[in-house]
Amino acid sequence: MRPGGSPDLADERRRAAEHREALGDLVAGHRTARAAQRIGRDHLGGAVFESEQRKSSGALFPVEVNARPVTYMGKQAIIATVRDITRRKEDEERQAKLAAVVANTNDAIITLDPGNRITSWNKGAERTYGYTEAEILG
Numbered sequence: 001m002r003p004g005g006s007p008d009l010a011d012e013r014r015r016a017a018e019h020r021e022a023l024g025d026l027v028a029g030h031r032t033a034r035a036a037q038r039i040g041r042d043h044l045g046g047a048v049f050e051s052e053q054r055k056s057s058g059a060l061f062p063v064e065v066n067a068r069p070v071t072y073m074g075k076q077a078i079i080a081t082v083r084d085i086t087r088r089k090e091d092e093e094r095q096a097k098l099a100a101v102v103a104n105t106n107d108a109i110i111t112l113d114p115g116n117r118i119t120s121w122n123k124g125a126e127r128t129y130g131y132t133e134a135e136i137l138g
Contacts, residue, residue: 046067046068046069047065047066047068048064048065049064050062050064050065050085051063051065062084062085062086062089063085065080065081065082066081066083068080104123105122106124107124108122108127108128109122109124110122118137120133120137121136
């Protein structure tokens with residue numbers, strides 16, 4: 001986005017060109033390192049990658065693209081699904097924040113499984129009880 005919130009068309013064109021190139025590599029069957037960095041491959045030879053799309057309001061939102069090469073009427077084509085992953089990204093951000101709190105608190109935080117076995121032990125627990133997580137879980 002440009003200052004003031006207007007879309008940066010050059011950035012959008014660059015991103016669209018990268019996606020077209022990545023999908024073109026998929027259709028052509030290229031397995032180059034460059035293509036592999038841009039797109040993940042699934043077990044059926046398809047591509048899975050994350051991108052952003054623009055709402056009619058101009059706001060960007062995260063999406064996951066799952067594309068696969070197909071032959072349709074004798075020609076190579078791509079069939080793709082695009083899924084809004086806003087909620088997943090928000091959940092990942094919340095989990096990362098919670099993990100940072102647990103890792104950096106001075107309080108001992110110990111988690112147990114349903115059988116009352118210790119499954120995690122933070123740095124606060126190490127300072128409080130004098131045992132490292134590896135010693136407790138080992």
